[in-house]
Amino acid sequence: MIFFISVSSRLPPFNSSILDTLTVDYTDEYIIEPAYVEYQLSHVNIHKSSGLDAVLNWLLREFAPLISDPVAAIFNASVREGYVTLIWKSAEVIPALKVNPPVSIQNDLRPISLLLTLAKVLENIVGRWLLPFLEPHFDDNQFGSRGGRSTTHAIIALLHSWMSCVDTGGSVRMVFVNFCKAFDLINHNLLFDKLQNVYGIPNCLLKWFGSYLYNRHQRVRANQLTSAWKQLNGAMPQGSWLGISHS
Secondary structure, eight states: OHHHHHTTTTSOOOOGGGGGGOOOOOOGGGOOOHHHHHHHHHTOOTTSOOOTTOOOHHHHHHTHHHHHHHHHHHHHHHHHHTOOOGGGGEEEEEEEESSSSOSOHHHHEEEEEEOOHHHHHHHHHHHHHHHHHHGGGSOTTOOTTOTTOOHHHHHHHHHHHHHHHHHTTOOOOOOOOOOTTTGGGOOHHHHHHHHHHTSOOOHHHHHHHHHHHTTOEEEEEETTEEOOOEEOSSOOOBTBTTTSOOO
16 A cells, blocks of 8 residues: 555645635536436446445446436535545555566556546546547647547557658657656646646636545555555546546
């Protein structure tokens, strides 16, 4: 457990006081309809693990028509108040093996965060509200974590660029950079500042996202053993919708 939080331990904790200065501009544009919640729940992957609430995904999927109204009310209250409850941002980390058997904790384990399914559904909804503000700033050559793009597209684009250069008599030089522990080194204060001052995110979404970043906790589970809870100063959970962008 100590290793998984040590990477981000030198980052400053999120300055939540900035959330109190935001004038919330909540509008009808950001109301979540029960029908949309039902649609999202009816497409939950029943083969994925549930979170700390132990609510099985097949239950959410099968009973989506019955629970969509109260769930939508909870989601709307969360967005309206700009508040994410602690359990919705508490992750149980499962160390996934990169190689078997592992030799080094630092290099041979990948932390996968198990989050509440309902929390991920709400992340999905809020994330899609955020994307229109973010996408105009994306580089056309960014292929990772974007809908409709993959490593295959990246390879094709690289090969096309290289071959076009060679065909015109040029030469190709390549530099590969490995951004080690990139997810674990995200500074929440810098991220929030960019969302507020560069991307022009509305205050109601900013306040919700700030609450999402603030006071995140995680523990590690290996077999039937769990560690103590630890607070994260930075990073984004691998396994969350907002942790890995979509479009």
